[in-house]
Amino acid sequence: MGLFKNLKDGLVSGTSGLSEEHLAKLTPAQRAAYDAKMAQVVAVTADAVDVQVDLHNAQLAELAKRPLLGPAGAWLYGSDIAGISADEAGSMTTADLIARSNQASKNGAKLLFQNPLGNRTPPAAPMAPASDNVDRGEQIAIERSARDAARHPYLADQCPPVVFSRIATRGRTQIEEVTEYLAASGLAARPDLVYGLYRVPDRISPATGGSESGRVVEWDIVHAAPGPLSASSTPPVAVRFAGEDHWVERAVGEPSVLDEDLGVACLGAVGVGPEQTLGIARQLTIRRLGSGDADVGAELFGYVTGMHVFHSAGIGPIDRTRRPVVVPTGPPFGVHIEALNWAAIADAVHQRRQMAYDIPSSFPYLPSTAQELIRMYIEVVGLRPSDCYATSVTHDEVTVLDRKESLFGGLATARTSIGEALPCADGKDRRRAAGGSVIMFAYRDRPDYEVGRARWGAYQREVLQSQLENETHVRRPVSSTDFFEVPGLRQAFRAFEKLDRIVRIDGAENEARDMAPHRYCWPPVR
């Protein structure tokens, strides 16, 4: 018994076993037993270390996929990297392993005691004003100027201005009103000055939640016009592509088609370049629909049903292109398509999306709005509007805009999209539920843009502490349709769907539920 007591003491005290003095006193039989036990201890320790190293590597792989690193990433996804790195493992003794395990248990217990409900409160804002007298506008300007200064070393040498003209429209006539504005403002005649345009992915007056046809729907036109232009006598053309139409052939497992991929391909087919294109805008609908979960009820959904390609008049028609259109599984040749994860940043800087964004920000190094992120990318990469097919903040998947609100100190949660009234493009204050999960750029590539993207990579890494190309879920692999493989079943299912559409009344609800899982390429080919 004395031998194993000494051995245990030795392990706990961090030594590798008994001292030479003790070993010399052992009989040959005791020495043999001692050596056998020590060999077992070494084997068990090695296994435990291997498990810890595997855990560590798995967590590092997960870390590499995170859109946000730094303080925001640590707050959103957690900061502790469990396990042991391979370097640490080389010098780790059994005692170290036990001590580390004990420390991890203590930390877990402490965290549970400090925050038993698991509430997630953001860290203190580092740039918060010392007094309460600083108003919101001043604080926005202070944080913004700090970000602008941090971006300055990464800016491209030459960059045209970036202007976001936001117009209010009515949902029913939004496309007509946008084309009319483009003509009246003169931008229709200068597509080379337009980076892109998009329906602002916010739902204005979310409480009503029904059709947007009579509601205010805003659009942003992102352009570089330094001042007023001469009005154009002819409005531009907006060509609609329905998401359920089969434009591109894709097999199961292949990357699905982006709206921008198809838009660029169809423009290219009739020889239209970005200098004649005003933008490729996804057709986004935001309305309240039954979630299918009786406990949750109706939720505010944002979903894309197709796209509009805006281009100068007298070109095309681009939608008469012979189908199927050949669209590569990556970006079209000579074109760069970038998707940035805005949802991850919004989770950190605009947690209550039905209210104004957080000021002072807990993470002031991150942009406060999607428009600021668009500006950052354009200015760092050095994009010229004449090379741009599309610039937008939008959605790619069906997205719920309602946000969870914590009640009674975290004891309960409720989903809501109702918040404070915020200014709209027409000057009136209305409630709005902010949407937008992904920022899309599509532009004709050039060697200097490759250099610009390297700068953007450095800026992301060093200032934004992010990897925004991660977790955007764009070009998801085309899902399987095994169900349709039985001969005749596809026709039977289609017939049933048609009957079902006649019987059901709410067209919009059908639209969201019956929507093809992938736009422009559904169903997949064999």
Add this chain to the structure above:
Amino acid sequence: MSNPDISPVGFGGTDHPRSTLEWRRNVWWLLLGATLILVGVAGLVLFVEKMTDGEATVEGDRVAQGRVAALSGAAASPARFVVETAGPYTVWLDAGDVVAGRSRDLVVAAAHCTTTFADGMTSTFRGAVQGASVEFGVLATIGTFTAPPGAVEVACRSELFGSPVSRQRLEIERDFSVTNGGPNVGGLLFAALFVAIPAFIFGLAAVARGWTGSLRRRSPTERVG
């Protein structure tokens, strides 16, 4: 605007000085909406007025009055009147002492009437077998009968109906009235209500549509710049 990157330009498609489009209110939608709202309001007012004034209508059409005998009481005074032209008549129970609902339904169902005509023929009817009882305030129908010309006597009494617990309610004498014609005015009123409510809702939607208006091409003389 709290977003410093945004330059708001209002309803740029229609309010821009060089825009060729404008929103114009749609007079036809407004007129249709106003008409539907008026129809809806008129229907609702008619319904409410008739429902609240129904007792007065019954009073006006009354040709005779009698008493419904109590369950274990002696025969009460019958209603007597003379019919000049054969036609339908309705018997109304005054159940003002009973709260509307199941209790009143019980009292009405327990009422049993016998009519005796000039030729000696009789007919009976009960509140329980009339289908649905029409109610106007405190008055509820017991049933209808068709009377030939001549003298008519209507005698009513409460008979045991429902559980014995309810017996006490039937031990009270109550008034009844006989009116000329059937009680189907209620059906017409409900039909009016079913028309009025959708008309009102569609009217509001039409006014909203007309007020929002629709996009119209502006005439060249209206354009600026």
